[in-house]
Amino acid sequence: MSQLVRIGDPAGVAPSGRYSHVVVGSGRQVFVSGQVAFDEQGKLVGEGDALAQARQVFGNIGRCLAAAGAGFEHLAKLTVFVTDIGYLPAVRTAWDEALGSAHAPASSAVQVAGLFQPGLLVEIEAYAVVPEAGQSS
Template identity: 40%
Template structure:
């Protein structure tokens, strides 16, 4: 298998042994992005709305580095430590994606790295293929 990895300069450094994304077979598989500030590596302050916006900014950096965009997203997985945050996250999600919407799963997680409240991963078409 020819695995082409993508590391985005504008996204926070990985907190483990993984790449920001992998390109394979016309698809980009993005690792989960948490609400880490790319400069400090810390979770952004300001609650679930600020965290969700930072997650989408980080995802956009990775998509851009991979030559793709939110319009090419096929599948999204959202991880929340508190399902009471669903409506707030869903509202911001609706600002990022337009119809036809990608497929999505939302999962309650017992915990996320560095105390984050939200993490999102996705699969997108590789617009370079």
């Protein structure tokens, strides 16, 4: 049986909140490259607006996962890159809108000096595990 086992708060580790400290999975692995706030024409969405950008990023992640036969429920790990740590509340809002609280992946957040194009505030890469055919998640 393939599944994701989420361990939110192992003994002796500070409470995690909206992410899991540990996610154990088996099945088909899906790696999603860092997604930024570009629409399908490659235009920046939400210039100067971290929430609008984060919503676009999570939308892009959802579309990438769907293309691989996966969904947000299969997420095992997210890595969030922001150009200002003050953008994390906006990312968390978009995260909650996209994922809810039922499928808390492992997570890291990093402030970076800049992303590959001026104006980008948020980039998120994702890793998912999808059960093999005939197995439940």
